[in-house]
Each structure stands twice: as C-alpha cells, then as structure tokens.
Amino acid sequence: MxxxxxxxxxxxxxxxxxxxxxxxxxxxxxxxxxxxxxxxxxxxxxxxxxxxxxxxxxxxxxxxxxxxxxxxxxxxxxxxxxxxxxxxxxxxxxxxxxxxxxxxxxxxxxxxxxxVADFIGGRIKDKIKVCYPIFRHRFMEEVQENLAVVRTRFAQGFDTFRLYVGKNLDADEAFLDAVRQEFGSKVTIKSLDFSHLLDWKEAWRATKRLSQYDFELIESPAIQNDFDGLRHFRLKVDHPVSEHVWSFRQQYEMIRHDSVDIFNISPIFIGGLTAARKVAAAAEVAGKGCLLGTTQELSIGTAAMAHLGASLSNLNFTSDPTGPELYVSDVVKNPVNYENGYLLVPGRETPGLGMELDWESIEKYxxxxxxxxxxxxxxxxxxxxxxxx
Structure with a gap:
C-alpha cells in the first residue's frame, strides 16, 4: 500500500x-x-x-x-x-x-x-473520565454566566469541572464559593488551571487564597519552560501539580528537575499519537501520573485521544477532552459520545478512528x-x- x-x-x-x-x-x-x-x-x-x-x-x-x-x-x-x-x-x-x-x-x-486502540496495543478501558472546562473570569459578571454553564452541563451528566484561573481572583473565589453552596459534593473541581499566565510565586499566592475550596490538582502554575519555578511551586503546595508536554526535551527537564507529579499528554501538543505514547512511557518509567489534555478538538482529534487513553495503563487522573461539546457543530456523521461524565471510546466494530466525514457540514463551515x-x-x-x- x-x-x-x-x-x-x-x-x-x-x-x-x-x-x-x-x-x-x-x-x-x-x-x-x-x-x-x-x-x-x-x-x-x-x-x-x-x-x-x-x-x-x-x-x-x-x-x-x-x-x-x-x-x-x-x-x-x-x-x-x-x-x-x-x-x-x-x-x-x-x-x-x-x-x-x-x-x-x-x-x-x-x-x-x-x-486504533487495538492497533496500538489493545484497549484497557472503554470509557475515560473527563471534565468540562470553565473559562477564565476577567469580570465579576462572568461568575453567574459560568455558574449557569455548570448547571447546564451537570444536568447533562458532567459532574467534574476544570477552572481556568488567575486573571480575577475575586471572581474565581466568588465562582468557587457559589459552586460549593449550590452543588456541595455533587460537583468536583478537578483543577485550577493557570495556563502559564502567572509566574510561580504569583500562582502560589493565588493557590493559597483559593485553597479553602476543594480541588484535586493544579495545572501550569509557572511561566512556560520555567522548570525550577515549577519545582519550587510543587514543593510549597499540598496538591499534585500537572504540566502539559510539548516537547521531549521539555519532558526530560521536568523529570530531571522533579517539577511535576502529573504529565498532561495531548497528541496535538506533542505531535501525534506516536509521540504521545512515548511521553506516556517516559512518565511511567519516571513514576509520574498521566492525564489526557486538550486544545478542544473536534470529534476526529477527540477520537484519536480516546483511542490513546483506552490503551494506556498509567492514565490515572481525570482527563480533559470535551472539545466536541464546546462547538455548535462537527465535521463527522458520528461525533464522539459522552455518558455520565465519561468519553466513550469508539467501539471495536468501527475500524481506524471510527469517524466518517460529513461533507455537508464541512462545506457549511x-x-x-x-x-x-x-x-x-x-x-x-x-x-x-x-x-x-
């Protein structure tokens, strides 16, 4: 061929x-x-x-x-x-x-x-726990808008959320307080995601302020490629620290500096399924956890991540791929499915990624x-x- x-x-x-x-x-x-x-x-x-x-x-x-x-x-x-x-x-x-x-x-x-899951090593699981993103507050009036998003998505089965933070801590705190009051233990905040917007000292001060609320981990709490800063931050907090992997050199430096607890692995950021599997293997050797990250893909990219996650033995934290839920449409006839807060891996009966292009939708967009x-x-x-x- x-x-x-x-x-x-x-x-x-x-x-x-x-x-x-x-x-x-x-x-x-x-x-x-x-x-x-x-x-x-x-x-x-x-x-x-x-x-x-x-x-x-x-x-x-x-x-x-x-x-x-x-x-x-x-x-x-x-x-x-x-x-x-x-x-x-x-x-x-x-x-x-x-x-x-x-x-x-x-x-x-x-x-x-x-x-693809069976092609790259065999599936260990048929569904992957995921969280829905709550985008960053810049203004206090956005708190109620984001709280409405939680209500809507919770009714659809999503009970875990990732909160982008760091631009307006008053609004971040108001949102977390409102979620706790309305939902209590029914809703989990997976992570505070700083997205490299703050240096590690600023992120640490923000984390101390928000630590009165329950969340599972902290993501990207330092400027890109500040491996020492990541390590300083990690040593000062009680929560696990996660960072995306966007190059093998960067992952090597994070392992060498012992900067993180969890590697955030996404094929889009490391350059494909082949590279992502190498990153996951290196994480396993280094004794680090893994989760699947996202840039908010459509169904083709999300299906690829689902097949990857299904084949990983060290995928041990809630993952992020909910991209298809964020868009008004898609480019395939059979978008990926979510059920009770899980991404369902396309079945064995559909070879390859299990996706079929929808040319009517493609031409529209x-x-x-x-x-x-x-x-x-x-x-x-x-x-x-x-x-x-």
Missing part, C-alpha cells in the same frame, strides 16, 4: 462562546482505496501567525507520497525533520504532525479492520485559509467572543 494523495480542508467552527476555531482536516488517500483522516486542531491560538494551506499541502506531498502508511515511525521522523519541536506550548509544527500521524493510524486500522483577522490576545487566551478590555 502506498500513499497516493494528500488533501487539507480548513473549517472554522464557532464555539458556544462565540469564538471561531479553525481546524485543518487531513485526508491521506492510498492506492488501495483506503482513506485515512486526521485533524490539525484549533490553529486559532497564539502565536499569532498563520500557515499557507496550499504550501503546506505541497510540502506534505513531498514527504508522504509513495510512502507505505505502515511506516509510521519512519514518516514521523521525516515529519519531525520538517516541522521540528520548538519548546513552545502551541507550536504549529506539532499540530501538523499530529494531524498526519492520526490519519496514518486511521489508514492502518482500516487496512487491518481493527480500531469551510473557510479558505487559516488567516487571523482582528482577534485580540485576550480573546485568544480565553477562547471567547469577549470584547471588553
């Missing part, structure tokens, strides 16, 4: 908050009539530069055409040479490699008539490119249509 063609299709799909995220759908065609699909998820994030889709397609064709899709390790090595790790959280090269790698796994699973337009940094950080300064 050989890869015969590559196609990228860009869609811009609004979130329920009003923010429009752009994604590139990857299709790898083969000479045996099997087509694999992947997703370069959520390009609408910092840093604020865009890619030329036609140029990117041409580059990928030079790498992929004529290759055997089962040569996943070799192809990933070539992709890494062309789109190297840059030690940055939202590195676009990682997004590109992730989309291609997912499509390769989809091809291979379809060719063998097996699911198709956009010509990945360009930016007039988007403020605040909107990019908060993923909302917020226009207040």
């Amino acid at each position: 050989k890869i015969s063609d590559v196609r990228l299709t860009v869609v811009g799909i609004p979130r329920h908050t009003g923010f429009v995220s752009k994604h590139a759908i990857v299709e790898l065609f083969t000479d045996e009539g099997i087509t694999g699909i992947g997703e370069m998820s959520d390009f609408s994030h910092l840093p604020q530069f865009s890619l030329d889709v036609n140029d990117l397609t041409a580059v990928l064709k030079t790498i992929l055409l004529g290759k055997n899709p089962f040569d996943i390790s070799l192809i990933n090595k070539q992709l890494l040479s062309n789109f190297p790790e840059m030690m940055f959280y939202y590195e676009k090269g990682n997004f590109i490699r992730n989309g291609v790698d997912a499509a390769l796994h989809d091809v291979c699973g379809k060719a063998w008539n097996t699911s 198709r956009v010509p490119d990945l360009s930016w337009g007039n988007i403020s940094v605040h909107r990019l950080q908060d993923r909302t249509a917020q226009t207040k300064a």
